[in-house]
Amino acid sequence: MLVTGNDILVPARAGRYGVPSFNTNNMEITQAIIHTAERLRSPVMVQMSEGAIKYGGQDLANIVKDIAGRATIPVALHLDHGSSYESALKAIKMGFTSVMIDASHHPFEENVRETRRVVEAAHAMGISVEAELGRLGGIEEHIVVDEKDAFLTDPEEAVQFIEQTGTDYLAIAIGTSHGAYKGKGRPYIDHARIEKIAQLTTIPLVAHGSSGVPAEIVGRFRASGGEIGDAAGIADEDLQRATGHGIAKVNVDTDLRLASTVAIREVLQQNPKEFDPRKVFGPARDLMGQIVEHKLRVLGSVGKA
Numbered sequence: 001m002l003v004t005g006n007d008i009l010v011p012a013r014a015g016r017y018g019v020p021s022f023n024t025n026n027m028e029i030t031q032a033i034i035h036t037a038e039r040l041r042s043p044v045m046v047q048m049s050e051g052a053i054k055y056g057g058q059d060l061a062n063i064v065k066d067i068a069g070r071a072t073i074p075v076a077l078h079l080d081h082g083s084s085y086e087s088a089l090k091a092i093k094m095g096f097t098s099v100m101i102d103a104s105h106h107p108f109e110e111n112v113r114e115t116r117r118v119v120e121a122a123h124a125m126g127i128s129v130e131a132e133l134g135r136l137g138g139i140e141e142h143i144v145v146d147e148k149d150a151f152l153t154d155p156e157e158a159v160q161f162i163e164q165t166g167t168d169y170l171a172i173a174i175g176t177s178h179g180a181y182k183g184k185g186r187p188y189i190d191h192a193r194i195e196k197i198a199q200l201t202t203i204p205l206v207a208h209g210s211s212g213v214p215a216e217i218v219g220r221f222r223a224s225g226g227e228i229g230d231a232a233g234i235a236d237e238d239l240q241r242a243t244g245h246g247i248a249k250v251n252v253d254t255d256l257r258l259a260s261t262v263a264i265r266e267v268l269q270q271n272p273k274e275f276d277p278r279k280v281f282g283p284a285r286d287l288m289g290q291i292v293e294h295k296l297r298v299l300g301s302v303g304k305a
């Protein structure tokens with residue numbers, strides 16, 4: 001059933017498990033996410049970035065809402081990295097049940113103002129809100145945040161921000177970053193900072209940039225003709241530790257992007273005569289399902305629905 005983000009994340013924080021929020025851009029990705037979560041009796045969040053809304057629009061949102069609505073597990077449809085009040089309101093009109101207003105690149109006061117505006121409107125319509133405080137490294141679709149500008153979330157500021165905005169959940173910068181290159185080797189996660197923020201707050205916390213970028217998938221990406229540098233992601237153990245301390249929503253996009261591309265490359269490379277789209281997109285759906293399953297198990301949400 002289609003529910004709000006709070007319906008999923010408040011129990012997750014209380015139960016000290018994480019729920020993955022996967023980005024979708026088409027039917028197969030959406031099926032891989034929701035069908036796998038249903039099979040494993042896990043709540044799950046499906047998110048669309050502004051780029052996904054540009055790409056798939058109401059058509060894609062309706063596919064997500066329809067599959068979610070018929071599923072026997074709780075599913076929220078979430079706007080990822082909403083860049084303005086208008087964008088958040090548009091998503092709510094499209095039927096999203098959770099929206100992020102990402103004003104983290106603005107000074108604190110402006111971030112508060114922007115966020116509070118969205119919170120008031122969204123709450124009036126029973127929709128949950130995610131905000132962000134602190135700046136991840138990596139590339140956030142509409143802005144490039146290079147390392148020197150990235151700054152980690154201050155625990156005291158987080159308390160103030162939550163009080164002044166009323167946001168339902170908060171994305172914090174604790175060492176993760178978007179994309180396939182999260183740092184040399186194992187990215188450093190500031191667990192002390194996560195634990196401090198968790199001690200001072202009660203709302204669900206959000207970890208962006210949480211793809212694991214598994215070496216096996218990276219190897220298959222290269223072997224099937226893909227070009228990728230020394231990619232690295234977040235270790236399963238780091239995610240497991242974080243979900244024991246307030247992290248309830250865990251954002252994953254890159255892992256599904258890599259898996260779908262690996263499957264498609266492998267099919268086309270191994271079957272040069274193939275041109276049935278179901279033979280190309282079907283294996284992509286299957287491999288993405290394996291990635292979804294792994295994440296649900298790592299985060300501990302299996303059996304929670």
Ligand SMILES: O=C(COP(=O)(O)O)N(O)CCCCO
Nearest residue numbers: 179208209210211251252253254
């Ligand atoms: O936090 C994330 C996902 O991070 P990751 O790139 O680790 O999958 N997102 O918000 C998804 C959109 C960013 C571009 O991928």
Ligand code: NA
Nearest residue numbers: 102104132140
């Ligand atoms: Na941001």
Ligand SMILES: [Zn+2]
Nearest residue numbers: 178208209251
């Ligand atoms: Zn993100």
